[in-house]
Amino acid sequence: MTVARPDSGPNVQAPSLRRLRMRAEPGLLQDGERLDELARMEIAVREPISVGELLEVELSFGALADEIVLEGKAATIQADNDGGQNALIVRFGHDQRAKLDYVRSVLDGERPAAARGHRRLPSDLPVWWRTGPLRQQARLGDLSRGGAFVVTPSPPAVGTHLELELHDVWERRVLKLPSVVSWVKLDPRHSGFGVTFRLADRRNAQQLDAVVRHHTDGPAVC
Numbered sequence: 001m002t003v004a005r006p007d008s009g010p011n012v013q014a015p016s017l018r019r020l021r022m023r024a025e026p027g028l029l030q031d032g033e034r035l036d037e038l039a040r041m042e043i044a045v046r047e048p049i050s051v052g053e054l055l056e057v058e059l060s061f062g063a064l065a066d067e068i069v070l071e072g073k074a075a076t077i078q079a080d081n082d083g084g085q086n087a088l089i090v091r092f093g094h095d096q097r098a099k100l101d102y103v104r105s106v107l108d109g110e111r112p113a114a115a116r117g118h119r120r121l122p123s124d125l126p127v128w129w130r131t132g133p134l135r136q137q138a139r140l141g142d143l144s145r146g147g148a149f150v151v152t153p154s155p156p157a158v159g160t161h162l163e164l165e166l167h168d169v170w171e172r173r174v175l176k177l178p179s180v181v182s183w184v185k186l187d188p189r190h191s192g193f194g195v196t197f198r199l200a201d202r203r204n205a206q207q208l209d210a211v212v213r214h215h216t217d218g219p220a221v222c
Helices: 094-107 202-215
Strands: 002-004 018-023 029-031 039-045 054-060 068-078 086-092 126-131 134-143 147-151 161-168 173-185 192-197
Touching: 018 039, 029 094, 068 094, 094 173, 126 147, 147 161, 147 173, 161 192, 161 202, 173 202
Parallel strands: 018 054
Antiparallel strands: 002 018, 029 039, 039 086, 054 068, 068 086, 126 134, 126 161, 134 147, 147 192, 161 173, 173 192
16 A cells, blocks of 8 residues: 655645555455445555545556545554554545445456546536436546546436537537446535546547547646
């Protein structure tokens, strides 16, 4: 397990939450023990962490799969009196249900982890997403050749098939991209959902590639 610490310097904005990085393995997630706790996880740490501290836990499924980040709270810490690693219990609330369900399904062998394939780039292009007769306007948070993050206060459920209408402001055209919701983020500050594109049309793929190229001068999303 590694801990990501903020870079120093006058022009660097430190992240609001400390991030713990570890490999996802069977048995990692445990059932919650309180009404406000959906799951918990024991992590061996050397860094000093305070009980009640809000944390991000980044789980890796291997070099060929995308990581997933869970947001939780340090519940208890059992110190190692011999100077070794401390046992940290991180508690996850019900707002992390969609991500926890995804992690459990991968660890239980019910589905493969989402494959890593493309560099994500920041974007704020306007989009519409349609599922059945429902059509809602939103904007992008990031974009790649394989998928995107859509910023919206009312994300659809994981597994929902939808059509993403992406407005190419450079070529003044609309791309209609068949997609499936791969994960959902419920956060008052930045709610939304991630999609994986399901492109069967070569022309569509070429048009998307042109839009992505317009973003390549910007920094990648970490």
